[in-house]
Amino acid sequence: MMKTIRYAFWAIVGLILILIGLANRDFVTLRAMPEPVSDLLGVSPDISLPMFVVILLGVGAGLLIGFFWEWIREHRIRADARRKAREVETLRREVEQLRGAAARAQSDDDVLALLEKTG
Structure with missing residues (x-):
């Protein structure tokens, strides 16, 4: 169902892009x-393009600027997530070390308890 909706979209x-291109061919x-x-400087940088190309380039440039702006805005969030991921990994290693130490201490106590019972 979602694939059908995606393809339809x-x-x-x-279709809209084709219609825009056909309507703006001049x-x-x-x-x-x-x-x-440009007359003062003696340089006239200009270019002739179909209008639909200008429209699509404008939309594309706007999207790229927006994506870049959002990427910069979210830098602090990404840095915070990396810091928290490092902290979680450090805590996970500490927990594993403590569990290992507790298991070794438990096994040592069992051996001592058996020796005391037999002795």
Whole structure:
């Protein structure tokens, strides 16, 4: 059931992207600088692309910036989780050592108890 929903979702997304591409096929010019600045510097970095490419690049850039921002924001949470994982591992090792020491002490007491009974 979930696979069907997932496939249907991606089919709808693909259909929407195709429709956006078909509706925005005209070429647009993207300029890195306003015309007065580019005339002053003598450099005019511009490129002509179909509008749907500009839209998809804008959405993709927005997603990448958002993911990066969230990754930076969660740094403190990830660091805290690593610190707690190290602490849990240290405590687990301590518990194993104490259990081993208690088991050895218990076995030593049993041997001494048997020797006292026979002696």
